[in-house]
Amino acid sequence: MVLERADGGGSPQAELRSRWLYVAGVGQAVCIGSAVAAGVGGRFAQLGLPVADVGVPAAHGVAVLSILARARSATGRVRLRLLLLGLSTGAAGMHELVLRQLTALLRSPTGMLYSAVELLAVAGIAVALCLGVAGLVVAAGDGGTRLTWLRRLLDGWMIAGSLFTLGWVLLLHRADLGGDILATLSDLGRVVADILVLGLLLVLRFAMPRGQRASVTVAAFGLAVFAISDMLRVFSAEPVVSTTIPVTETCSMTGMFLIAAAPWLPGGDSVLGVDRRELPVAAVVAAFLPVVVCAVAVVVHTLSGYRLDVVMLVVGGTVLCALSVRQGVVHADSLCLTREVATREDHFRTLVQGSSDVIAIAGEDCVLLYISPAVRQVFGYRPEDLLGTRLPLLIHPDDLPPLKQTIGKLREEDELRSHSLSRRVSCRMRSADGQWRHIESMISLHHDGLIANSRDVSERVALQAQLEHLAFHDALTGLPNRALFADRIKHALAKRSADSAPPAVLFLDLDGFKQVNDSAGHAAGDELLIQAGQRLQAAVRAEDTVARLGGDEFGALLEGEAGACESRTREVAERLLFALTQPYRLAGTEAVVAASIGLAVATPGITPDELMRNADLAMYGAKAAGKRRIQMYQPQTHGSQRPSWAASDRVISMNKVVME
Incomplete structure (x- = not known):
């Protein structure tokens, strides 16, 4: 990233063009x-x-x-x-x-x-x-x-x-x-x-x-x-x-x-003011012109053979005295102005040095020309160590393109004079300990290049990420919640093509959880849910999604071959059921629960809500059929007012699962 010099005015070509138009x-x-x-x-x-x-x-x-x-x-x-x-x-x-x-x-x-x-x-x-x-x-x-x-x-x-x-x-x-x-x-x-x-x-x-x-x-x-x-x-x-x-x-x-x-x-028709205290060079030189006019008039009058009269001497002398007094006034006003400027500089230097924000000035080629002492507390650097360093070396590589784009828009706005000449950007900056710190900066144009007022927002970003995680994850198990689970199903259906396998959704309900929770206490019940979530995550692939839907209900989204191959879907469901029915170690005691699983495979044109509802109906069908079993959703037949379920011809024991 290369930053061009910007002085807050328009381009030299535009300024020259405006002057020519003015003269014309x-x-x-x-x-x-x-x-x-x-x-x-x-x-x-x-x-x-x-x-x-x-x-x-x-x-x-x-x-x-x-x-x-x-x-x-x-x-x-x-x-x-x-x-x-x-x-x-x-x-x-x-x-x-x-x-x-x-x-x-x-x-x-x-x-x-x-x-x-x-x-x-x-x-x-x-x-x-x-x-x-x-x-x-x-x-x-x-x-x-x-x-x-x-x-x-x-x-x-x-x-x-x-x-x-x-x-x-x-x-x-x-x-x-x-x-x-x-x-x-x-x-x-x-x-x-x-x-x-x-x-x-x-x-x-x-x-x-x-x-x-x-x-x-x-x-x-x-x-x-x-x-x-x-x-x-x-x-x-x-x-x-x-x-x-x-x-x-x-x-x-x-x-x-x-x-x-x-x-x-x-x-x-403008209200004009001439209260400028600083004088340009032309004004300083022009102050001597009245004395020159007086001197030329008196010299010409004398060379023409005329005598000097009292009026000339008095008026000319007062003009000369006025020039002397004026120069003293200008010098005194300059001293007062210098003191005021020094006082203001001390005031602003105190504000800058005492501010918790990091103020930096980058010149051409993004070389740091100034950085405030707050950089030591925020990033761990000494200010003198960063002077002469190119800014892109401190910014995360992924954040450089949007930062360059923002600076480019800032320069365009400066040339067009269409908006305020400042932009807010967020990026990551490497601290002295090598970690990336999230910063928020207000970038403005400066006559030497750019000036940035930055503050560390790492804690705010972490808190925001934590809040986003809590909004879409279960606080107890850390698994995705129902909202994130539905969003994952929506994306799985959206990216499905004609040649890809349809996703499958499983709803799982723990049988006997209420007895464990009532007898061993809520702490033991929470521990059982945590272990159940860990077992479910270990039994599926990394690209599959396991979620806690609420209470003792869990869900699983299987993508890839699971929906296309019925035997593969059965194998995954049996593995999940086997994992959930193993004994749990809870506060020195052992507890055993089973599970009822409902399974539904996506069909063409199905919506996420319909697919989840089908899996939920299949799960309640499994519980109605005697629990501790797996039930696959079957489409509703003509003339029937409720789903038809697959018949069960085998019994599920604690250590052996038979698919209906």
């Missing part, structure tokens, strides 16, 4: 969103309508309606999260509408009303940012320790501080060029908001289970595309146009359509 699905969603946005934008261009004034607010409206429609089918925290995200998208759409429509209606771009509109647009971006961040915070859940929450708070400040520094530098540069401060602040606010929410989405995406990442991934794609449009609007003096459709507006519409589709993907 995301790519298809991006392509569909882009195509829809391009088509809508082209249609607006053909109608002479500006895409910026109609298409982008309409795309925001579609996203809001999609998110709110998804929120109607959700409950609890999921509904609150979707409502906040929908309101955030609506606030961003109102910002677009105000910025595009109202500013276009105003004649003077420098008046007080124009400034108020731009302030309103900036406020819309702030509201959208706050609602979006609140929705993501609700999605993140409320799990984690105090150190985890402190780490999240520091991460949020580092991201916000780095984006604020970058926006402040760009704002100073645009102000120095004589641009509109409020318009620049609005554009930069949108870029900063996009990047901030995108960063939170990416953090949330990597902290989620694999099966619930589709929704956040598509939302992140959409927000990234939307952020690209905002960046193009900030850094491009002239609109970037491809054919008749502005690229910036196409990106905005594509991003909104992807965000509209995100809630309907897997994970869109």
Whole structure:
């Protein structure tokens, strides 16, 4: 038996196939969103309508309606999260509408009303940012320790501080060029908001289970595309146009359509949690990105000939301090986690070592990698002596095929993910003294191979075998009882063929047993029954069956030549009668009893009950004819209401038996 390595997951081919399908699905969603946005934008261009004034607010409206429609089918925290995200998208759409429509209606771009509109647009971006961040915070859940929450708070400040520094530098540069401060602040606010929410989405995406990442991934794609449009609007003096459709507006519409589709993907209505305390390598490296952004912004600002102001120094310094404190928090949390893991390991080690069950881990090729100390008490081995031993060498050879079959089914279920990944098996294992011990094991898959939790059930198996023996054997003589005797007759009739001899059944009743039992006592009567059973067993062949039917009645099933040859049947019956009529030594005294025997041979189509009834009738016929004799059953003749019996013409003495 060779056990393949199993790690609880699907096969590598299946996992690779699922990843390709996932990537293909995301790519298809991006392509569909882009195509829809391009088509809508082209249609607006053909109608002479500006895409910026109609298409982008309409795309925001579609996203809001999609998110709110998804929120109607959700409950609890999921509904609150979707409502906040929908309101955030609506606030961003109102910002677009105000910025595009109202500013276009105003004649003077420098008046007080124009400034108020731009302030309103900036406020819309702030509201959208706050609602979006609140929705993501609700999605993140409320799990984690105090150190985890402190780490999240520091991460949020580092991201916000780095984006604020970058926006402040760009704002100073645009102000120095004589641009509109409020318009620049609005554009930069949108870029900063996009990047901030995108960063939170990416953090949330990597902290989620694999099966619930589709929704956040598509939302992140959409927000990234939307952020690209905002960046193009900030850094491009002239609109970037491809054919008749502005690229910036196409990106905005594509991003909104992807965000509209995100809630309907897997994970869109799931309660998510990011309370993982262990950090992947990517999260550790990503913590330095805000500091790098701040440093690059400050260096570029300095190399451009500008002086450092107080805002840059304060914000950049706080980001650097936050990184230092964050690393200390991560280290402290790691120490706490290490202590907790060590405590749990000690707890489980105590449970394993103190358990009476034998816990074993088998790797590839069935080599034992670990076995608990309980193996010394159960099987007599020292744990270190079994390490490196192949498991099949300890299992009974007859139990290996079903064990291999069970493990094969376990692996199939693991690949299909259709049932629980554990199986209960029973087998025999060789102990240190060379005896076979019956064990019952619960086998499960392990990343190193298999893990088995076994217990010794030898006493239970022995007790069960004893109960089964008592259910089908006589407690006094140890002979089969009536139930087992009838079952043996049934099998004998079932395996009989046209060329084989029919079986014969004898019923025997001890004559004079009651007098012995009353005069010598019940103990002497029991001893007489025991000796009678032993004599009957010694007088027949090994393949024949002798049973105690109850009281002082016995039965015998003769197979083979006994039923085919009448002389052979008579010979066996005479031998049984002779054995039963010999004197019995009972507690220093001698007792003599005789027996009446009824004999019936199976005929075609006869049932076990009919055959036993015929032998019973023949026995009572022998007793009615004077006892101490053998009577063979004769079929009932026409016109007679009771069986006809063979005539007796000889007398049976104690030491000589004459067959009628």
